[in-house]
Amino acid sequence: MTENAINKVLREFVNQRDWEKFHTAENLAKSITIEAAELLELFQWDNPTSLDEVRSELADVLTYCFLLAMKIEVQPEDLILEKLKQTAEKYPVDNSKGLSTKYDQL
Amino acid sequence: MTENAINKVLREFVNQRDWEKFHTAENLAKSITIEAAELLELFQWDNPTSLDEVRSELADVLTYCFLLAMKIEVQPEDLILEKLKQTAEKYPVDNSKGLSTKYDQL
Amino acid sequence: MTENAINKVLREFVNQRDWEKFHTAENLAKSITIEAAELLELFQWDNPTSLDEVRSELADVLTYCFLLAMKIEVQPEDLILEKLKQTAEKYPVDNSKGLSTKYDQL
Amino acid sequence: MTENAINKVLREFVNQRDWEKFHTAENLAKSITIEAAELLELFQWDNPTSLDEVRSELADVLTYCFLLAMKIEVQPEDLILEKLKQTAEKYPVDNSKGLSTKYDQL
Numbered sequence: 329m330t331e332n333a334i335n336k337v338l339r340e341f342v343n344q345r346d347w348e349k350f351h352t353a354e355n356l357a358k359s360i361t362i363e364a365a366e367l368l369e370l371f372q373w374d375n376p377t378s379l380d381e382v383r384s385e386l387a388d389v390l391t392y393c394f395l396l397a398m399k400i401e402v403q404p405e406d407l408i409l410e411k412l413k414q415t416a417e418k419y420p421v422d423n424s425k426g427l428s429t430k431y432d433q434l
Numbered sequence: 435m436t437e438n439a440i441n442k443v444l445r446e447f448v449n450q451r452d453w454e455k456f457h458t459a460e461n462l463a464k465s466i467t468i469e470a471a472e473l474l475e476l477f478q479w480d481n482p483t484s485l486d487e488v489r490s491e492l493a494d495v496l497t498y499c500f501l502l503a504m505k506i507e508v509q510p511e512d513l514i515l516e517k518l519k520q521t522a523e524k525y526p527v528d529n530s531k532g533l534s535t536k537y538d539q540l
Numbered sequence: 541m542t543e544n545a546i547n548k549v550l551r552e553f554v555n556q557r558d559w560e561k562f563h564t565a566e567n568l569a570k571s572i573t574i575e576a577a578e579l580l581e582l583f584q585w586d587n588p589t590s591l592d593e594v595r596s597e598l599a600d601v602l603t604y605c606f607l608l609a610m611k612i613e614v615q616p617e618d619l620i621l622e623k624l625k626q627t628a629e630k631y632p633v634d635n636s637k638g639l640s641t642k643y644d645q646l
Numbered sequence: 647m648t649e650n651a652i653n654k655v656l657r658e659f660v661n662q663r664d665w666e667k668f669h670t671a672e673n674l675a676k677s678i679t680i681e682a683a684e685l686l687e688l689f690q691w692d693n694p695t696s697l698d699e700v701r702s703e704l705a706d707v708l709t710y711c712f713l714l715a716m717k718i719e720v721q722p723e724d725l726i727l728e729k730l731k732q733t734a735e736k737y738p739v740d741n742s743k744g745l746s747t748k749y750d751q752l
Contacts, residue, residue, distance in 0.1 A: 341521075357470075357476065361467070361474045364463075364466045365467055370463065371459070383506065386499060387514055389499055390513055391517060391518070400485060400488055408496050408497050410489075412444070416447065425450075426451070
């Protein structure tokens with residue numbers, strides 16, 4: 329499915345329920361954080377986690393991310409690629425290979 | 435760009451830096467939450483926020499979400515659509531129209 | 541220092557800067573989450589973390605928690621003890637000893 | 647109740663359940679973040695929120711904060727005061743009065 333296709337499905341889902349009014353950029357940012365923490369909760373105590381639960385919580389984070397991307401009129405993939413270029417400059421392969429050090433401490 | 439194409443770019447970026455070893459499911463879940471909170475920070479005090487900052491922070495959340503999706507071998511779009519079907523059942527249009535009430539209180 | 545004493549110091553700090561207007565319950569909840577994620581960031585990649593950094597980030601979370609407690613006119617310690625009683629009922633020693641299982645699955 | 651008294655109650659609660667083993671600094675940082683997001687969830691859609699719910703979720707954040715403070719052997723109030731001094735230097739009254747601007751942009 330293309331990005332435009334999934335955006336269409338999401339937009340329809342939201343419009344049918346008249347939920348656009350709740351989807352301010354701030355409310356979507358809150359929702360992304362809330363769902364991210366529910367994903368994190370699956371790893372709270374180092375218990376084994378079921379794949380189904382990870383799928384379900386990751387889906388929620390992704391859904392709100394896509395809704396925010398639509399709101400600011402950008403394609404998620406374009407955002408990722410644009411940022412990856414900047415990250416590649418901050419973390420040249422030679423300096424960062426095998427390290428989790430932050431760029432400003434490399 | 436297709437999902438497979440973006441996955442290929444992400445995989446290459448990570449492999450070149452030998453960063454796969456840091457990308458356990460748990461570390462990615464932590465990273466998604468951390469980046470989500472940086473996105474939220476743009477709305478901390480109801481100040482006006484620049485679109486560029488929103489793009490940049492949303493890009494970070496999306497990148498880690500895509501990396502986790504790759505890790506559990508699922509396409510982000512498939513996850514979103516799969517969950518949307520479940521959400522549609524929890525929130526039938528008739529019951530939920532115009533409301534932000536949680537499904538278990540509808 | 542007693543709780544009342546620390547509340548007095550916090551209130552003075554905020555009043556001098558005319559920052560009460562930013563401290564709605566919602567803004568404080570956002571701030572607690574943002575600071576919590578900064579604390580979490582110290583453990584993002586399983587790197588060793590310095591105690592000083594943990595102290596500094598935990599201090600931020602605690603400060604916003606105390607400000608929210610003041611806002612809703614309750615003492616932090618009272619909140620903790622009140623909740624602990626409920627948690628003790630959900631997790632009787634006999635059932636929960638040595639387990640991280642959630643109470644609804646015990 | 648003094649801080650030492652509440653620490654004693656918390657320690658007893660945890661010891662009785664043999665839960666110390668779960669309370670690594672990292673697990674407590676995750677737990678603080680997870681509970682903070684549950685607090686934030688009360689403000690997700692700008693619905694009115696009940697005071698009881700705020701008390702209950704704030705209690706959870708505070709409890710994990712106090713457990714982490716115990717773990718790193720510091721009193722919560724001392725942490726708050728220590729940090730407040732640093733914050734006061736970053737945000738002199740004259741510069742910051744009535745503003746939510748970050749210190750590095752003042």
